[in-house]
Amino acid sequence: MKLYPILVRREFWEHRALWVAPLAMAALWIATSAFMKIHMGNELPLTVAQGRAILNVVGWGMSVATLLVVGVVVVFYLLDSLYAERRDRSILFWKSLPVSDAATVLAKLAVAMVIVPLLAFVVVAFTDLIARALIAARGGAGITVEQASIWDGRMWWQAQVLLFIGIVASVLWYAPIAAYLLVMSAWARRSVMLWAVLPPLVLMMVEGMVLRTTRVWEFISDRLSPAVPIMRGIEAQLASGTIKIDRNEVVLPGALLDHVDLGAIFLNAQLLLGLLAAAVLVFVAIRLRRYRDET
Amino acid sequence: MTSTSDTPVIEARKLAKSYGKLRALDGIDFKVGAGRIVGLIGPNGAGKTTALKAILGLTPFEGELRVLGRDPSAARDALMQDVCFIADVAVLPRWLRVRQALDYVAGVHPRFDRARAEAFLATTDIKMKSRVRELSKGMVTQLHLALVLAIDARLLVLDEPTLGLDLLYRRQFYDTLVNDYFDKDRTILMTTHQVEEIENLLTDVIFIQHGRVVLDAAVEDLGGTFRQLICAPDQMERARALTPFYSREIFGRTAFFYEGRDAAELAPLGELRTPSIADLFVAKMQGVAP
Numbered sequence: 001m002k003l004y005p006i007l008v009r010r011e012f013w014e015h016r017a018l019w020v021a022p023l024a025m026a027a028l029w030i031a032t033s034a035f036m037k038i039h040m041g042n043e044l045p046l047t048v049a050q051g052r053a054i055l056n057v058v059g060w061g062m063s064v065a066t067l068l069v070v071g072v073v074v075v076f077y078l079l080d081s082l083y084a085e086r087r088d089r090s091i092l093f094w095k096s097l098p099v100s101d102a103a104t105v106l107a108k109l110a111v112a113m114v115i116v117p118l119l120a121f122v123v124v125a126f127t128d129l130i131a132r133a134l135i136a137a138r139g140g141a142g143i144t145v146e147q148a149s150i151w152d153g154r155m156w157w158q159a160q161v162l163l164f165i166g167i168v169a170s171v172l173w174y175a176p177i178a179a180y181l182l183v184m185s186a187w188a189r190r191s192v193m194l195w196a197v198l199p200p201l202v203l204m205m206v207e208g209m210v211l212r213t214t215r216v217w218e219f220i221s222d223r224l225s226p227a228v229p230i231m232r233g234i235e236a237q238l239a240s241g242t243i244k245i246d247r248n249e250v251v252l253p254g255a256l257l258d259h260v261d262l263g264a265i266f267l268n269a270q271l272l273l274g275l276l277a278a279a280v281l282v283f284v285a286i287r288l289r290r291y292r293d294e295t
Numbered sequence: 296m297t298s299t300s301d302t303p304v305i306e307a308r309k310l311a312k313s314y315g316k317l318r319a320l321d322g323i324d325f326k327v328g329a330g331r332i333v334g335l336i337g338p339n340g341a342g343k344t345t346a347l348k349a350i351l352g353l354t355p356f357e358g359e360l361r362v363l364g365r366d367p368s369a370a371r372d373a374l375m376q377d378v379c380f381i382a383d384v385a386v387l388p389r390w391l392r393v394r395q396a397l398d399y400v401a402g403v404h405p406r407f408d409r410a411r412a413e414a415f416l417a418t419t420d421i422k423m424k425s426r427v428r429e430l431s432k433g434m435v436t437q438l439h440l441a442l443v444l445a446i447d448a449r450l451l452v453l454d455e456p457t458l459g460l461d462l463l464y465r466r467q468f469y470d471t472l473v474n475d476y477f478d479k480d481r482t483i484l485m486t487t488h489q490v491e492e493i494e495n496l497l498t499d500v501i502f503i504q505h506g507r508v509v510l511d512a513a514v515e516d517l518g519g520t521f522r523q524l525i526c527a528p529d530q531m532e533r534a535r536a537l538t539p540f541y542s543r544e545i546f547g548r549t550a551f552f553y554e555g556r557d558a559a560e561l562a563p564l565g566e567l568r569t570p571s572i573a574d575l576f577v578a579k580m581q582g583v584a585p
Binding site: 003005006007009010013014084085088089090092093095096097098099100290291 | 351353354355371372373375376379380381382386387388389390391392395398399400402403404405439
């Protein structure tokens with residue numbers, strides 16, 4: 001296990017976007033907070049509750065945007081992770097050292113699925129605090145110090161906890177896709193992206209022509225849809241009316257926390273089957289790295 | 296580590312490997328003893344690199360192969376603690392910084408002596424913060440050598456380590472290898488095209504051609520087995536009668552190569568020499584019908 005810290009550091013040396021992207025988003029966010037003006041037309045001044053609501057929604061929006069950018073970076077990272085060393089022929093250097101193929105592949109998977117998401121979460125939470133403090137300090141931007149108060153602690157924490165659950169759920173939900181990208185990265189001789197997209201595309205076309213159905217597309221789009229993992233926890237209640245959304249009121253993200261059903265998110269067959277598929281695919285990626293011989 | 300000399304470092308029996316129809320290794324047998332510097336020499340496509348890859352556990356093979364007592368295909372990860380290799384010059388990743396290379400190897404290799412690598416690098420023009428892409432080809436090899444020299448490994452495998460380097464770097468590479476690295480507990484197995492440059496280093500040679508071993512001998516025994524005769528013009532018929540396996544024109548005179556002929560038998564026919572490994576290589580490769 002003491003091998004892993006250096007294996008992880010190595011990934012951040014090679015793929016700088018992994019840490020540059022969340023920090024760049026954070027910088028953008030902080031800059032926006034420092035100069036942003038909120039125009040509310042005739043409705044000024046806002047009530048305290050409205051001000052807080054706006055800040056919460058803006059904070060949540062920026063958090064999600066940052067995480068999406070990080071998600072895109074992670075996809076490109078996974079596509080490149082086992083391909084780059086073959087492209088630049090450095091694979092024999094890495095293989096000349098006593099690091100097993102399993103450790104190499106698992107370290108890369110851990111970077112994509114644990115380290116970077118955690119890093120992004122911490123960056124997002126801190127940036128949100130800094131951005132609020134900035135807005136509070138500036139006062140006059142249409143929002144008063146009191147409204148911008150970060151000491152609306154409960155709501156902020158709820159939002160962070162919800163975000164964290166969302167990240168963990170997404171990581172687990174997307175694990176088979178990450179593992180699939182690793183396999184393609186270990187397998188393709190060139191244009192990994194194209195090879196990764198091709199098999200599902202061909203399957204869809206064949207299915208469409210032969211069976212005239214769209215099951216593959218439904219399966220894939222369900223797996224790819226970003227809201228799926230978190231929505232699974234609240235959709236049942238939305239349907240049954242436990243949560244009512246008043247269209248005239250801003251629903252604060254944190255407020256949904258009370259309605260999140262962790263069991264429904266984490267203990268559903270689709271997610272667990274996905275994890276099983278991910279484990280198989282990771283095993284395939286390890287074997288490919290071990291025995292792929294093209295030098 | 297005194298008992299290393301009785302157990303071979305590498306032992307291959309009926310080692311074979313095919314790529315589709317091509318028989319890259321055709322069931323070869325050989326042994327490499329501890330404390331030897333062995334040159335694995337053959338023309339392009341002879342199977343040298345395939346043999347090295349099998350030894351390093353990088354490719355599946357048929358037959359039996361033990362490296363330091365282990366099966367390289369099953370115990371590759373453990374084996375890499377004791378085996379180092381340099382595949383060829385362009386192999387370090389271009390984005391890697393020199394300091395990162397040291398950090399990484401220090402982090403993953405229990406037998407890496409960082410101070411030793413840094414001491415070697417201090418004798419070169421390589422800077423710690425440079426990236427590999429900023430270094431010349433010769434410097435990349437120096438960096439790779441610095442990493443490898445600082446690992447206390449029992450077997451070092453070099454596959455064309457000086458390919459594309461100028462003479463100064465090549466000479467320095469081999470000098471460093473022999474003077475700073477090699478000792479009786481270490482074994483070096485290397486392939487190269489430039490036989491002339493390493494022939495004074497080698498203790499053993501293995502020639503391979505078309506996936507078969509053509510010659511496997513200690514360098515010190517070559518003189519007793521092989522002789523080169525620069526034939527006197529009037530002795531040509533007699534020289535041919537002694538069945539040389541190869542002949543070559545040198546400055547208008549004919550050199551005949553013999554295997555297993557007595558010096559006393561040949562001496563009257565002209566000028567007798569021990570062939571260089573390079574000459575012997577050419578003689579063996581062209582003398583054997585493909």
